[in-house]
Amino acid sequence: MSNSAFEPVTVVLDWGTTGFRAFLVRSDGSLVDQKEGERGIQSIAKGEHGRVVSEALASWRAGYGPLDIVAAGMIGSRNGWIEMPYVPTPASAADVAAAARTEGLPEGNRITFLPGLTDPTGFPFPDVMRGEEAQLVGFGLDRDIIVVLPGTHAKWAEIRGGHIERFRTFVTGEIYATLADHSFLSKVATAERDHAADAFAEGVALAQEESTRAGGLLTRLFAVRTGWLAGAIAPDEMKSRLSGLIIGWEFVEARTGGWFKEGDTIAVVGDDDLVEVYGRVAENFGVKLAPAPADAAIRGALTIWRRHRLAAK
Amino acid sequence: MSNSAFEPVTVVLDWGTTGFRAFLVRSDGSLVDQKEGERGIQSIAKGEHGRVVSEALASWRAGYGPLDIVAAGMIGSRNGWIEMPYVPTPASAADVAAAARTEGLPEGNRITFLPGLTDPTGFPFPDVMRGEEAQLVGFGLDRDIIVVLPGTHAKWAEIRGGHIERFRTFVTGEIYATLADHSFLSKVATAERDHAADAFAEGVALAQEESTRAGGLLTRLFAVRTGWLAGAIAPDEMKSRLSGLIIGWEFVEARTGGWFKEGDTIAVVGDDDLVEVYGRVAENFGVKLAPAPADAAIRGALTIWRRHRLAAK
Structure with missing residues (x-):
C-alpha cells in the first residue's frame, strides 16, 4: 500500500435494493479491489446513507486518501438516497454528465450521483431507466446500433449519432x-x-x-x-x-x-x-x-463522472 | 330437521388447494345448507381425505342419512385425493359422466369424483381443465356458443352440437x-x-x-x-x-x-x-x-352425477 496514495483511483458504486457492490478502479477502468455488502438502499433510513458508505469504504479511504465515488442506478431513485432527475432522450454522455450531482461525505469523500434517463415517447407514460445509461455510455455511443440490456426490467435502446436516441422496457x-x-x-x-x-x-x-x-x-x-x-x-x-x-x-x-x-x-x-x-x-x-465489453457499467460511470468533473472546473 | 330424512339431497364438494366449500342441495340444485373448511387438499396426507370429509359433513349425515357427495376439480388431480383421468374433447355431458368414479366412505357416505377434460389440440401439449367442465355442463351444452371461465387459469371454451368442442387456457x-x-x-x-x-x-x-x-x-x-x-x-x-x-x-x-x-x-x-x-x-x-346462471358449477356437478348414477344402474 506504500504507493497507493499516488495512484489516482475512483470508486464505482452499484448500490441496489438488496445490497451493494463497490469497485475501486484506476483511471483506465481496471480493477484494483472490490467489496460487497448486504445493506440494500431500502434497509437504510433517510440520512444514514452517507455514514454507511463511508464506513463500508473506510479501508480504501485509509489506503488511498479521500475517495471519489460514482453512483448510478437505484440509489438515486425515489426510494434511494436522493432522488436524481431523469434526463430526456435523445441524450449524449455530456447531457447525462451535466445532470450529475456531487455531494461531500464524512472524512473528505465525495459522491457523484448520476441521473437516470427518460424516454418521453414511451406510451402511455414516459419510459425510464436508472443505471443502464452508464452501461450504454460504457458500451460506446459512437456506433449507430441497437443494444439490449437484460435484467429484471430489460431495456432495448437505440444508439444513433452519439446519443441514446430512445429506449423501451420489457419486464x-x-x-x-x-x-x-x-x-x-x-x-x-x-x-x-x-x-x-x-x-x-x-x-x-x-x-x-x-x-x-x-x-x-x-x-x-x-x-x-x-x-x-x-x-x-x-x-x-x-x-x-x-x-x-x-x-x-x-x-x-x-x-x-x-x-x-x-x-x-x-x-x-x-x-x-x-x-x-x-x-x-x-x-x-x-x-x-x-461484441461488447464486460465492464461497460464501470467504464460508463467513469466516463460520465470525468465529463462531469471537467465541466465543473 | 324432522322431515329432512325424506328430502333427497346431494352434497356438491368444491375441495381445492387451500380449503373446501360443501353445498347441500336439493335435486333441483337449490341450496339447503353450506359449509366452509380451511383444510386444503395439500394439507392432508394420502389416505386421510375420506375421514376428513366424513367428519366435516357429520352433521348433515346425522340429519339426512348417508350422503351422496359429488366432487369436481383439483381434489381429483395428481396432488389431490385420487388422480382422475382427463376426458378428451369433444366431450358431451354423458362422456364426462361415463368417466366419473364412485367410492364408498365411512358411515355409508359415497363420493363421486368427476374427471377433468383435456383438449388434444392444445399446442405444444394437450390443454387441461378440472372443475370447469362442471361449470360448462351447468351453463348448458344445448347452445353453440363461446364461454369464458375467469380464474387463476382462465378458460375459453367452445360449445357446439351438445359437446364441449375445444378449450384453451390463459394464465x-x-x-x-x-x-x-x-x-x-x-x-x-x-x-x-x-x-x-x-x-x-x-x-x-x-x-x-x-x-x-x-x-x-x-x-x-x-x-x-x-x-x-x-x-x-x-x-x-x-x-x-x-x-x-x-x-x-x-x-x-x-x-x-x-x-x-x-x-x-x-x-x-x-x-x-x-x-x-x-x-x-x-x-x-x-x-x-x-346470460349465465350463477350456480353453474353446482348445477353441472348434479347433472353429471345423475347421468353417472343412471348409467351405473
Missing part, C-alpha cells in the same frame, strides 16, 4: 422470477439440471412458433404446466423452459415493435451470464452480435 | 396475483379504492391500444410503474389498472386466436365478482353477453 426478468418463485410452477419445479440447454431452447422455440394455435403469451406460459402433466417436461427442466419462453417472447415483442429484423446486428450488454443467454436467443432470431 | 389470474403480490408493483401499490373502476377501464384501454408504440404485454406491464412515477397513477389505483390491463390482454389474445370477433355473443361463467368484471371487458371488445 422479462420480473415475470420470470415471480412465476418461478410464486406460481403453479413453483410448486412443482425443482432446481435446474446443470445443462438444461435443451429445455431453454424448446422454450425459445415455443416463443417463436407463429401459428395461431400456439396462442399468445398468456396461453404459452401454461404449456410449462401442461408439458409437465404430459410427462414431456421434467421438474428440473421447467425453469429453463420458462426462461427460454419469456426471453424469446421479449425478442418477439421487440421485433414486432421494430427494434430489429432478421439480419440486423445488435449488442447485448450486462452481467456475463445473461449476456450469454441473450446472445443465444439473438442468434435464434437471426441477428448478428456486436 | 391471467396467475400473472395478476404474482405481480400484484411479488413484483415492483407490490412494493408501491396499496389496497384499492372502493371504486377504482376508472383505473380498471384505463388498464383495459391500454390492452386495446393497437399502435406499435404501445408495445407487447411485457412492455405494457411496465406502464403501471411508469404511470406511478409520472404521478398519473395513485398507489390505490395500481392493482385495478394492472387487472384491467391483464384481463384486457386475455381478450386481445383470445380475439387473435379466433375465439371471438366484434359483434359475437359470448357467455361469462364463474364467481359473481369475476363474471361482472369480465362482462365489462367483453362489452369493451364489442361482444354481446349471453
Whole structure:
C-alpha cells in the first residue's frame, strides 16, 4: 500500500435494493479491489446513507486518501438516497454528465450521483431507466446500433449519432422470477439440471412458433404446466423452459415493435451470464452480435463522472 | 330437521388447494345448507381425505342419512385425493359422466369424483381443465356458443352440437396475483379504492391500444410503474389498472386466436365478482353477453352425477 496514495483511483458504486457492490478502479477502468455488502438502499433510513458508505469504504479511504465515488442506478431513485432527475432522450454522455450531482461525505469523500434517463415517447407514460445509461455510455455511443440490456426490467435502446436516441422496457426478468418463485410452477419445479440447454431452447422455440394455435403469451406460459402433466417436461427442466419462453417472447415483442429484423446486428450488454443467454436467443432470431465489453457499467460511470468533473472546473 | 330424512339431497364438494366449500342441495340444485373448511387438499396426507370429509359433513349425515357427495376439480388431480383421468374433447355431458368414479366412505357416505377434460389440440401439449367442465355442463351444452371461465387459469371454451368442442387456457389470474403480490408493483401499490373502476377501464384501454408504440404485454406491464412515477397513477389505483390491463390482454389474445370477433355473443361463467368484471371487458371488445346462471358449477356437478348414477344402474 506504500504507493497507493499516488495512484489516482475512483470508486464505482452499484448500490441496489438488496445490497451493494463497490469497485475501486484506476483511471483506465481496471480493477484494483472490490467489496460487497448486504445493506440494500431500502434497509437504510433517510440520512444514514452517507455514514454507511463511508464506513463500508473506510479501508480504501485509509489506503488511498479521500475517495471519489460514482453512483448510478437505484440509489438515486425515489426510494434511494436522493432522488436524481431523469434526463430526456435523445441524450449524449455530456447531457447525462451535466445532470450529475456531487455531494461531500464524512472524512473528505465525495459522491457523484448520476441521473437516470427518460424516454418521453414511451406510451402511455414516459419510459425510464436508472443505471443502464452508464452501461450504454460504457458500451460506446459512437456506433449507430441497437443494444439490449437484460435484467429484471430489460431495456432495448437505440444508439444513433452519439446519443441514446430512445429506449423501451420489457419486464422479462420480473415475470420470470415471480412465476418461478410464486406460481403453479413453483410448486412443482425443482432446481435446474446443470445443462438444461435443451429445455431453454424448446422454450425459445415455443416463443417463436407463429401459428395461431400456439396462442399468445398468456396461453404459452401454461404449456410449462401442461408439458409437465404430459410427462414431456421434467421438474428440473421447467425453469429453463420458462426462461427460454419469456426471453424469446421479449425478442418477439421487440421485433414486432421494430427494434430489429432478421439480419440486423445488435449488442447485448450486462452481467456475463445473461449476456450469454441473450446472445443465444439473438442468434435464434437471426441477428448478428456486436461484441461488447464486460465492464461497460464501470467504464460508463467513469466516463460520465470525468465529463462531469471537467465541466465543473 | 324432522322431515329432512325424506328430502333427497346431494352434497356438491368444491375441495381445492387451500380449503373446501360443501353445498347441500336439493335435486333441483337449490341450496339447503353450506359449509366452509380451511383444510386444503395439500394439507392432508394420502389416505386421510375420506375421514376428513366424513367428519366435516357429520352433521348433515346425522340429519339426512348417508350422503351422496359429488366432487369436481383439483381434489381429483395428481396432488389431490385420487388422480382422475382427463376426458378428451369433444366431450358431451354423458362422456364426462361415463368417466366419473364412485367410492364408498365411512358411515355409508359415497363420493363421486368427476374427471377433468383435456383438449388434444392444445399446442405444444394437450390443454387441461378440472372443475370447469362442471361449470360448462351447468351453463348448458344445448347452445353453440363461446364461454369464458375467469380464474387463476382462465378458460375459453367452445360449445357446439351438445359437446364441449375445444378449450384453451390463459394464465391471467396467475400473472395478476404474482405481480400484484411479488413484483415492483407490490412494493408501491396499496389496497384499492372502493371504486377504482376508472383505473380498471384505463388498464383495459391500454390492452386495446393497437399502435406499435404501445408495445407487447411485457412492455405494457411496465406502464403501471411508469404511470406511478409520472404521478398519473395513485398507489390505490395500481392493482385495478394492472387487472384491467391483464384481463384486457386475455381478450386481445383470445380475439387473435379466433375465439371471438366484434359483434359475437359470448357467455361469462364463474364467481359473481369475476363474471361482472369480465362482462365489462367483453362489452369493451364489442361482444354481446349471453346470460349465465350463477350456480353453474353446482348445477353441472348434479347433472353429471345423475347421468353417472343412471348409467351405473
